[in-house]
Amino acid sequence: MTQSKLFPRTTVGGVDLPRMLMGTNWLLGWSHTSAAADRAIKEKYARPEDFYPVFEAYLQYGIDAIMAPASTNPIMVDAIRYAEDRSGKKITIIDTPAMNVDDSPEARAEAREVIRHSREIGATFCLIHHTSVEQLVNKNKRIIDRLPDYLYMIREEGLLPGLSVHMPEVVQYTDANDYDVETYIQIFNCMGFLMQVEIESVARIIWNAKHPVMTIKPFAAGRCTPFVGLNFNWNVIRDCDMITVGANSAAEVHEDVEISFAALERRMANIEGRSSPFKQAVLGHK
Numbered sequence: 001m002t003q004s005k006l007f008p009r010t011t012v013g014g015v016d017l018p019r020m021l022m023g024t025n026w027l028l029g030w031s032h033t034s035a036a037a038d039r040a041i042k043e044k045y046a047r048p049e050d051f052y053p054v055f056e057a058y059l060q061y062g063i064d065a066i067m068a069p070a071s072t073n074p075i076m077v078d079a080i081r082y083a084e085d086r087s088g089k090k091i092t093i094i095d096t097p098a099m100n101v102d103d104s105p106e107a108r109a110e111a112r113e114v115i116r117h118s119r120e121i122g123a124t125f126c127l128i129h130h131t132s133v134e135q136l137v138n139k140n141k142r143i144i145d146r147l148p149d150y151l152y153m154i155r156e157e158g159l160l161p162g163l164s165v166h167m168p169e170v171v172q173y174t175d176a177n178d179y180d181v182e183t184y185i186q187i188f189n190c191m192g193f194l195m196q197v198e199i200e201s202v203a204r205i206i207w208n209a210k211h212p213v214m215t216i217k218p219f220a221a222g223r224c225t226p227f228v229g230l231n232f233n234w235n236v237i238r239d240c241d242m243i244t245v246g247a248n249s250a251a252e253v254h255e256d257v258e259i260s261f262a263a264l265e266r267r268m269a270n271i272e273g274r275s276s277p278f279k280q281a282v283l284g285h286k
Contacts, residue, residue, distance in 0.1 A: 004257075006062035007019060007062050007257065007261075009062070010240050010241070012212045012214075015092065015125075015160065017092065018061075018064060018065055019242045019243065020242065020243055020244075021094065021214060021242050021244040022055070022091075022244075022245070023067060023244045023246025024067065024076065024246060026041060027045050027051055027054065027079075028045070028068065029045075031222075033221065044248075048075060048081070049079075051076075051083065054248075055080075055083040056086075056087060057247075057250035057251075059089050059091075063257070064089055065091065066080065067185070067216070067244050069098070069129065070095050070123065071118045071120075071121050072097055093121065094124070094127060095118045095123035095126050095127065097114050097115070097118055097128070097129060098129040098131050098132050099111040099150070101133075101136055101150070108149070115150075116157055118157070119157040119158060123159060124159065125161075125182070127161075127163055127184075127185055128154075128162075128163055130165050133163050133165060134165070137173070142177075144174065144179065147174075148179060148180065152180070155180065161181050162181045162183040162184055163181055164184075164185040168186065168202050171206075171209050171213070175208075183213065184209065184211065185213075186214070186215055187216055188213075188216070188236075188237070189217050189218050190228060190232040191224050194220075194221075206236075212242065213237065213241045214241070214244055215243050218244075218245060227269065227271070230243070230245075230259045230263055
């Protein structure tokens with residue numbers, strides 16, 4: 001494996017992590033574009049070994065942590081194991097499982113099994129999926145009902161707890177009530193895509209968060225270019241925060257990393273211009 005310049009790192013719950021995290025929507029088939037695009041992704045990444053060129057590209061820069069609902073997607077677990085065996089490098093898994101949060105003994109038992117499976121696949125972090133967390137939010141009381149029960153289950157399994165959220169108030173309620181989390185996932189992009197309040201408000205929430213934030217969807221699922229999306233995010237988040245960057249090929253990984261290094265180093269990115277038919281040179285850039 002080629003050794004490249006290593007990406008900057010941060011610490012979350014005592015765990016050393018790269019500030020860029022491997023995203024997985026464009027590997028598992030969630031394009032946020034169309035059913036046809038979803039199918040094309042799944043056809044391209046149909047076997048564990050198909051994922052390796054993308055993983056290997058990230059690993060060249062020390063980007064060795066991945067965010068995914070891994071415990072509920074066996075092909076992702078197999079792909080991670082294949083990449084670890086092939087590269088000889090450990091990949092930190094940030095698992096984002098959905099779980100039954102109904103208030104019954106049976107549902108709690110189901111949730112515990114989900115968390116236990118997260119441990120069994122080798123996850124380090126268990127971040128409850130937003131579709132589960134947001135069922136518990138009480139905006140009137142500014143609490144997340146029964147959340148401490150699930151966070152306790154995660155600690156019991158030896159995992160680091162956190163929350164995957166689309167609703168930005170969740171970060172505020174978590175901090176205000178001192179819920180036992182190490183991090184949160186928060187959508188953040190220059191388009192406001194899937195963000196429930198204005199961009200400035202989410203930026204303020206991230207800056208005031210008590211723990212490091214893992215941002216997601218920096219390109220608004222392809223609605224803005226990597227150059228725009230990454231320059232925006234890196235220049236707005238804190239030094240302790242991270243960006244989850246998905247890619248559909250190894251070449252995209254290398255391009256996204258170069259754009260990110262350039263943004264952090266305050267220089268122009270060394271990337272090729274986009275091609276188009278009969279394109280004219282602009283300012284000497286071909």
